[in-house]
Amino acid sequence: MAGELIRLNNKHISVDQMTMSINRVLQCYIHNMFGAPSPLIENYMREAGFWHVATIGRWCKLDPKLINALIERWRPKTHTFHLPCGECTITLEDVHLQLGLPVDGYAVTGSASSTNWGAICYELLGAIPDKINGGRIEMGWLRDTFSEPNNDATELERIRYVQTYILEMIGGYLMPDLSKNLVHLRWLLKLVDFRVVDELSWGSAMLATLYKEMCGAT
Numbered sequence: 001m002a003g004e005l006i007r008l009n010n011k012h013i014s015v016d017q018m019t020m021s022i023n024r025v026l027q028c029y030i031h032n033m034f035g036a037p038s039p040l041i042e043n044y045m046r047e048a049g050f051w052h053v054a055t056i057g058r059w060c061k062l063d064p065k066l067i068n069a070l071i072e073r074w075r076p077k078t079h080t081f082h083l084p085c086g087e088c089t090i091t092l093e094d095v096h097l098q099l100g101l102p103v104d105g106y107a108v109t110g111s112a113s114s115t116n117w118g119a120i121c122y123e124l125l126g127a128i129p130d131k132i133n134g135g136r137i138e139m140g141w142l143r144d145t146f147s148e149p150n151n152d153a154t155e156l157e158r159i160r161y162v163q164t165y166i167l168e169m170i171g172g173y174l175m176p177d178l179s180k181n182l183v184h185l186r187w188l189l190k191l192v193d194f195r196v197v198d199e200l201s202w203g204s205a206m207l208a209t210l211y212k213e214m215c216g217a218t
Contacts, residue, residue, distance in 0.1 A: 025064050026071060028062045031168075041165065045162060047194045048197040048198055049102040052100025053099040053169065079215075091207075101206060103201055108205035125146075125163065125188070139181050142183075168183070171184075
């Protein structure tokens with residue numbers, strides 16, 4: 001079975017796995033949120049379409065060996081897992097049902113560039129980190145700078161906290177990268193107006209990122 005799956009692609013990761021004396025397990029990373037989102041921001045999170053995924057963001061766990069086995073069965077050309085029982089894949093319906101992210105609407109498109117990410121960060125969040133790495137900021141800085149709002153918090157303070165909370169989710173477990181503690185400010189540009197945030201297909205963006213990362217891992 002394994003030979004049949006890889007005979008058309010001699011560069012697939014499973015080729016190396018079959019010749020290794022000790023199986024290599026891919027390193028995986030996820031950054032869970034420390035606590036449940038405050039009820040004070042529930043309306044904002046629901047309006048943005050991120051409330052459900054925020055409520056499950058504390059219990060996400062990884063099984064590196066299982067992920068490794070799935071990557072060995074992933075075929076980049078078809079974006080499907082080849083299993084003894086047949087082919088299967090992760091669909092937009094799966095993303096919507098399990099994470100509750102919007103899958104209809106406008107695409108969350110493309111890269112964003114700026115000559116002054118600090119100015120953008122200050123304009124939208126009212127603060128600037130000491131370091132901005134190519135438009136990416138540390139998620140630890142977000143946690144330290146924007147504390148959970150209380151009943152006396154203004155609407156602006158709550159909105160900024162929601163924006164940083166969603167940024168942490170994106171960089172932590174929805175669409176993380178190898179930096180492990182950085183998230184790009186381009187996502188913040190999509191979170192300026194909560195009235196239109198849920199009109200974007202965040203589920204499609206996440207699924208496309210997942211496909212890309214799995215294809216890269218193979």
